[in-house]
Amino acid sequence: MKHFDIAVIPGDGIGKEVVPPSLNVLNTIAELHGGLKFSFTEFPWSCEYYLEHGEMMPESGLETLKNFNAIFLGAVGNPEMVPDHISLWGLLIKIRRAFEQTINIRPAKYFKGLRSPLVNPKDFDLLVVRENSEGEYSEVGGRIHSGQDETAIQNAVFTRKGTERAMRYAFDLAKQRKNHVTSATKSNGIVHSMPFWDEVFRDVQKDYSDIGTASYHIDALAAAFVTKPEIFDVIVASNLFGDILTDIGGAIMGSIGIAPAANLNVNGKYPSMFEPVHGSAPDIVGKNIANPIGQIWTAKMMLDHFGEAELGQRLIDVIEEVTEDQYKTPDIGGKSTTNVVADEICSRLLKSEALSK
Ligand SMILES: NC(=O)c1ccc[n+]([C@@H]2O[C@H](COP(=O)([O-])OP(=O)(O)OC[C@H]3O[C@@H](n4cnc5c(N)ncnc54)[C@H](O)[C@@H]3O)[C@@H](O)[C@H]2O)c1
Ligand SMILES: O=C(O)C[C@@H](O)C(=O)O
Ligand SMILES: [K+]
Numbered sequence: 243m244k245h246f247d248i249a250v251i252p253g254d255g256i257g258k259e260v261v262p263p264s265l266n267v268l269n270t271i272a273e274l275h276g277g278l279k280f281s282f283t284e285f286p287w288s289c290e291y292y293l294e295h296g297e298m299m300p301e302s303g304l305e306t307l308k309n310f311n312a313i314f315l316g317a318v319g320n321p322e323m324v325p326d327h328i329s330l331w332g333l334l335i336k337i338r339r340a341f342e343q344t345i346n347i348r349p350a351k352y353f354k355g356l357r358s359p360l361v362n363p364k365d366f367d368l369l370v371v372r373e374n375s376e377g378e379y380s381e382v383g384g385r386i387h388s389g390q391d392e393t394a395i396q397n398a399v400f401t402r403k404g405t406e407r408a409m410r411y412a413f414d415l416a417k418q419r420k421n422h423v424t425s426a427t428k429s430n431g432i433v434h435s436m437p438f439w440d441e442v443f444r445d446v447q448k449d450y451s452d453i454g455t456a457s458y459h460i461d462a463l464a465a466a467f468v469t470k471p472e473i474f475d476v477i478v479a480s481n482l483f484g485d486i487l488t489d490i491g492g493a494i495m496g497s498i499g500i501a502p503a504a505n506l507n508v509n510g511k512y513p514s515m516f517e518p519v520h521g522s523a524p525d526i527v528g529k530n531i532a533n534p535i536g537q538i539w540t541a542k543m544m545l546d547h548f549g550e551a552e553l554g555q556r557l558i559d560v561i562e563e564v565t566e567d568q569y570k571t572p573d574i575g576g577k578s579t580t581n582v583v584a585d586e587i588c589s590r591l592l593k594s595e596a597l598s599k
């Protein structure tokens with residue numbers, strides 16, 4: 243029996259609505275498999291927790307999380323309660339950094355049952371490798387003076403190690419896909435970090451002579467995600483560029499409520515963290531209409547991470563089938579609730595087992 247200990251952090255807003263039904267899906271998967279068991283330990287760390295305790299997670303939180311095989315997280319943030327930079331840096335980004343989750347992979351692909359906002363979406367299937375530990379997300383800088391002289395300085399940090407690591411990861415992934423990597427740059431406007439980014443990309447590229455490459459400035463790349471997403475395979479991007487591109491990835495599929503993410507610890511020292519691309523969606527909270535697919539697809543990425551790619555593939559096939567059969571939340575043009583969609587995924591998974599026996 244394979245046993246996985248999962249730390250569960252539903253977090254805020256719709257995180258609390260999409261995580262529980264996704265755990266049902268994982269339990270269903272375990273049932274299907276027969277030799278697999280998940281143990282879930284839930285932590286209430288969130289903005290509510292902050293208001294009560296003055297911190298997003300206890301001081302011992304990281305020490306506690308360290309012992310799990312993975313972290314399954316919903317979303318963090320409730321700007322009415324806690325400023326976003328406090329909540330994100332106190333929980334989500336804190337975990338990413340402490341656990342050296344330096345790579346964030348975020349796929350987007352054309353789904354049969356979804357109505358993409360693109361007139362002719364074609365059959366796109368892309369994967370963004372987002373550098374997840376440095377770049378524009380940095381604590382270097384500060385604020386000085388006041389009044390008309392008030393000044394804010396925010397420094398970006400690009401190390402050769404971090405940049406090269408993300409790029410090599412992207413090239414290695416491309417080998418298992420369509421052998422192409424696109425670099426997201428902005429070396430026409432950002433004069434230090436981005437020419438450096440381009441140089442590292444050219445250096446890394448030399449070790450992967452079989453992989454085709456392209457380099458786009460981020461503005462043009464954002465446009466190309468909309469006009470011709472089918473030309474992309476793997477895209478490697480800095481922390482901020484990757485963040486923005488992956489909301490576009492979700493949007494061109496039909497909703498950012500569908501897009502999944504994996505924050506990967508690639509040195510094996512700490513657990514990786516699986517969470518959807520979307521946030522806590524305060525505008526739809528409490529209505530049971532949040533799309534659970536992003537969170538459930540995130541569970542598929544966790545299965546892949548555990549070496550259960552076949553089950554992961556079965557799950558994605560069932561998600562697609564359920565969507566095609568119009569079990570859809572309102573963000574993708576349907577009338578179903580969060581739970582109806584997730585329950586349908588569970589029951590189809592069980593049927594798929596019956597068929598294969
Ligand atoms: N990784 C994270 O935990 C994460 C990611 C993004 C934003 N946030 C936080 O979430 C809060 C809200 O941020 P935001 O509004 O910029 O982004 P958001 O992703 O929460 O919402 C953007 C829009 O997409 C919709 N949406 C998002 N997920 C959906 C789903 N599953 N089903 C249907 N519709 C969905 C929302 O209703 C909203 O209209 C902020 O506090 C922000 O900091 C957290
Ligand atoms: O900026 C972030 O990384 C938080 C959130 O927007 C995300 O994409 O995970
Ligand atoms: K999230």
Ligand SMILES: [Mn+2]
Binds near residue numbers: 485486489519
């Ligand atoms: Mn984001």
